[in-house]
Each structure stands twice: as C-alpha cells, then as structure tokens.
Amino acid sequence: MREDFLWGGATAANQSEGGWQDNGRGMAIVDVLPHGKNRMPVMEGIMDYRSLPQDTFYPGRDAVDAHGHFKEDISLFARMGFRCYRFSLSWSRIFPTGEETEPNEAGLKYYETFIDELLSHGIQPVVTLCHFDIPLALVEKYGSWRSRRVIDCYLHYCKTVFERFRGKVRYWITFNEINMLMHLPFMGAGIRFEQGEQPLHVKYQAAHNELTASAMATRLAHEICPDYLVGCMLAAGSVYPYSCRPEDVWASLKKDRENYFFTDVQARGEYPAYTRKMLEQEGIRLETEPEDFRILKENTADFIALSYYNSRCVRADGQGEASGGNVFASAKNPYLECSQWGWPIDPLGLRITLNDLYDRYQKPLFIVENGLGAVDRLETDGTVNDDYRISYLSSHIQAMMDAIEEDGVDLLGYTVWGCVDLISATTGEMSKRYGLVYVDRDDAGNGSLRRIPKKSFEWYREVIATNGACLRK
Ligand code: BGP
Numbered sequence: 001m002r003e004d005f006l007w008g009g010a011t012a013a014n015q016s017e018g019g020w021q022d023n024g025r026g027m028a029i030v031d032v033l034p035h036g037k038n039r040m041p042v043m044e045g046i047m048d049y050r051s052l053p054q055d056t057f058y059p060g061r062d063a064v065d066a067h068g069h070f071k072e073d074i075s076l077f078a079r080m081g082f083r084c085y086r087f088s089l090s091w092s093r094i095f096p097t098g099e100e101t102e103p104n105e106a107g108l109k110y111y112e113t114f115i116d117e118l119l120s121h122g123i124q125p126v127v128t129l130c131h132f133d134i135p136l137a138l139v140e141k142y143g144s145w146r147s148r149r150v151i152d153c154y155l156h157y158c159k160t161v162f163e164r165f166r167g168k169v170r171y172w173i174t175f176n177e178i179n180m181l182m183h184l185p186f187m188g189a190g191i192r193f194e195q196g197e198q199p200l201h202v203k204y205q206a207a208h209n210e211l212t213a214s215a216m217a218t219r220l221a222h223e224i225c226p227d228y229l230v231g232c233m234l235a236a237g238s239v240y241p242y243s244c245r246p247e248d249v250w251a252s253l254k255k256d257r258e259n260y261f262f263t264d265v266q267a268r269g270e271y272p273a274y275t276r277k278m279l280e281q282e283g284i285r286l287e288t289e290p291e292d293f294r295i296l297k298e299n300t301a302d303f304i305a306l307s308y309y310n311s312r313c314v315r316a317d318g319q320g321e322a323s324g325g326n327v328f329a330s331a332k333n334p335y336l337e338c339s340q341w342g343w344p345i346d347p348l349g350l351r352i353t354l355n356d357l358y359d360r361y362q363k364p365l366f367i368v369e370n371g372l373g374a375v376d377r378l379e380t381d382g383t384v385n386d387d388y389r390i391s392y393l394s395s396h397i398q399a400m401m402d403a404i405e406e407d408g409v410d411l412l413g414y415t416v417w418g419c420v421d422l423i424s425a426t427t428g429e430m431s432k433r434y435g436l437v438y439v440d441r442d443d444a445g446n447g448s449l450r451r452i453p454k455k456s457f458e459w460y461r462e463v464i465a466t467n468g469a470c471l472r473k
Pocket of ligand 1: 012307327373417423424426
C-alpha cells in the first residue's frame with residue numbers, strides 16, 4: 001500500500017449538516033424530502049413536494065447537526081488518524097437562491113473555518129461540490145438541471161469556492177453519484193416530471209447539462225489552480241449475469257452501460273456509440289451547443305471516484321426474486337448474503353468493480369463511499385458493539401488491497417461512508433446507521449445528538465495506523 005494512501009471517512013451536507021436556516025442558507029432539495037411513505041415518490045420526481053401534508057417531517061433539515069458539531073466531529077476523525085475527509089458543500093449556504101452575484105459571506109466563512117479545522121489536524125479535505133443538493137429556487141424557477149441556465153449558476157458557485165479555497169483544498173468532486181439522476185431524478189438532480197413529458201428525454205437532457213457543467217468546472221478548476229485534482233463520481237457496482245446464458249450476459253452488459261455512460265463521457269470525453277444509438281432509436285434530440293463536445297473532450301476527469309455498496313445481478317427474462325441495493329434493485333444473487341436492508345454483501349464484487357473501472361479508463365480511482373447500513377444498539381454501558389460492521393469493512397478493505405497489490409489498480413484512497421451516523425438518503429431513517437461514531441438521534445428526530453465512538457472506531461484507527469497491514473495477519 002502506498003504510504004500516502006488517503007484513508008478517511010465521508011459524509012455529505014444534505015444528510016448530516018442540518019442548520020437549514022443558519023448563516024443565511026437558502027432552501028435546498030433535501031429540505032423538502034419527507035420521512036415516510038411519500039419519500040420515494042418525491043425522490044422519483046413523480047410526486048410534487050408542494051402537495052405534502054402540513055405535518056410532514058423533513059429529517060434532513062436538522063439531520064445530525066454536523067453544522068453545530070463540526071469541531072467535535074473533526075477531533076474524532078483526528079483520533080482515528082484520518083488522512084482525508086470527504087464532505088460536501090451546501091450550495092444554497094453559499095448562494096441561497098443560486099443566482100446571487102455575490103456569495104453569502106457567512107456561508108463561505110463557515111466552510112473556511114471548517115476546512116482550516118481539518119488542515120490543523122493534518123486532514124486533507126476532499127470536497128464534493130454537489131451531493132444531491134441544489135438550491136430549491138433553481139428547481140422552482142428553471143426546472144433544475146433540465147435547463148442550461150443552471151450550468152451558469154453552478155459555474156459561478158464553483159468559481160467562488162475554487163478561488164476562495166485555493167491552497168487549502170486539492171481534491172474536488174463535481175457531482176456525487178451522477179448516475180443517480182436516472183433512478184431517483186428529484187433526489188439526484190432536482191428533476192420533477194410534468195404531465196406529458198417523456199421522462200427519458202428529460203433525464204438525458206439533464207444528464208447532458210450536468211456532464212457539460214462537470215467538464216466546464218474541471219476546466220475552471222485547472223485554470224484557477226493547476227494543482228487541483230477534479231474527479232467525477234459514480235454509484236458503482238458491477239452487474240453480473242444471472243447465468244452464463246448469452247441473453248443474461250447481454251442484459252448485464254446493457255445494464256452496466258446505463259451507468260458507464262456517465263463515466264465514459266467524463267473519463268473519455270465522448271458520448272459512447274451505444275448512447276448515441278439509443279437516443280436516436282428513442283427519437284430523443286438533445287439540446288446542445290456545438291462547443292459542448294469539445295469541452296467534454298478537452299476536460300476529462302483527473303480521477304474517478306466511486307461509491308460501492310454491492311454488486312448487482314440481472315436476468316434477461318426478468319423472472320425470479322428481486323434484491324435491493326444502492327441506486328437500483330436487481331435480481332437476487334443466490335450466492336450472497338444481504339444486509340438488514342436487503343443490500344447484497346459482496347467484497348469480491350468490489351475487487352471486480354475496481355478492475356472493471358481501471359481496465360476501462362486507466363485513470364486513478366478513489367473509493368469515496370463504502371459501508372454497511374445497520375441497526376446499532378447503544379448498550380447501557382455506553383458501548384456500541386458493531387462487529388458486523390467491522391466484518392463488512394474488513395472484508396471490503398481486504399478486497400480493495402488485493403485489487404491494488406495483486407491487480408495493480410491505481411487507487412488514491414478509501415473513505416468509509418457516513419463515518420459519523422447520518423440520515424439515510426433513500427429511506428430518510430436515522431436507524432440505518434453507517435458510522436464509526438454513533439449519534440444519539442432517532443427516526444423521529446429525538447435525541448441529544450451526543451457522539452459516541454463505536455467498537456469500529458478503534459478498529460479503523462488501527463487499520464489506518466498500520467496502513468492496512470493489520471488486516472493481513
Ligand atoms: C449513496 C449516497 C449517499 C448515501 C449512500 C447510502 O447513494 O451517495 O448519500 O446515503 O448511498 O445510501 P442510504 O443512505 O440510502 O443507505
């Protein structure tokens with residue numbers, strides 16, 4: 001393992017920060033994502049959040065108040081020996097409606113203090129510019145990423161933070177899990193469908209605008225500071241054929257391509273032939289500018305960041321049992337155990353995914369999310385004995401180390417998702433915990449918000465201290 005390997009943890013503003021009305025922050029998508037049965041239809045863009053009942057609970061508004069607890073959280077990261085911390089900026093804390101000419105200084109100052117605090121502990125910031133986060137005003141006014149106007153707003157925001165944090169931040173990620181747009185369009189990109197619209201068309205238009213914005217932001221970052229490293233980010237997890245029937249193999253290849261479309265554009269700089277054909281066959285004509293394609297070609301990502309929770313599996317006949325998983329459901333793989341939320345557990349799948357991505361792009365990879373969502377029990381003696389999480393993380397880290405040491409995959413780092421417990425993106429629950437640090441809060445929003453290191457905290461400290469070697473014993 002390289003000595004400068006970036007071990008750390010990851011969170012995102014939308015699920016942890018809270019403080020939704022502090023320092024002049026404007027409303028964002030997360031503030032209108034409800035708890036309970038309406039959450040999924042709203043996230044899918046088929047239910048309008050404005051029609052939600054008055055007494056709706058929005059768990060992201062206060063989340064785990066990372067906004068108010070950041071010094072404490074960062075000191076816990078330092079105790080674990082984090083070398084990096086991935087977090088996201090809340091765009092609407094800096095540009096409350098997305099369209100101001102001048103940024104909100106209080107918001108910027110907040111992040112500056114935050115970044116300085118990390119640096120004072122020797123922790124490298126890894127900053128996601130947009131993690132399921134967009135000022136709600138841009139959703140209302142322009143229909144979010146379906147409009148090119150949002151590209152300008154995003155670039156103005158990027159320019160502001162690239163300039164302000166020059167010399168402090170090196171690693172940037174333009175969009176979290178950009179492919180989420182295809183599956184949960186409102187949560188992923190603020191897309192809500194209007195009557196009579198063709199969802200596929202709207203999604204690919206929004207995708208084009210985001211991809212163009214991502215390339216333009218990459219160019220801007222490099223102009224502002226040549227040392228900046230800008231990554232794209234994919235919700236990854238290779239798709240296995242259910243059997244060796246050629247039809248299943250073909251179905252898995254097609255399913256993989258739905259995701260690879262994004263990284264193919266961001267890492268290779270071109271629309272792949274299979275997408276161009278598909279758009280043609282569907283009769284979809286995207287609104288583009290001629291220079292978009294040159295910009296895409298000339299400004300590819302410096303590294304490919306990914307989340308990995310599970311592999312996927314597909315059957316051409318669509319029969320059989322379904323299984324859960326990050327981003328989309330797939331066929332149940334009979335060889336794998338599942339988490340309490342039905343997500344398959346497949347450490348070797350991480351090695352396979354890393355190899356697939358590295359073979360395809362030959363660019364450095366960065367695992368910026370991996371972890372186990374599970375119910376934790378806080379014992380009366382104040383401990384949380386999350387051996388199941390230790391077992392999930394150690395098997396995945398070992399598979400990652402195999403990919404590096406035996407297969408030669410170039411990997412910049414690894415960050416455990418939700419290193420301090422946070423609100424689940426898909427379910428809005430607090431009880432689906434990922435952390436190495438427990439947060440006293442329940443699904444209804446009650447609790448002291450006290451931070452309590454779990455058993456996995458000490459375990460991860462040792463992993464980092466030995467650069468992974470303790471797992472090889
Ligand atoms: C990814 C997201 C994260 C995170 C994670 C776990 O898709 O980037 O924001 O939440 O998945 O998902 P969940 O919270 O639904 O368990």
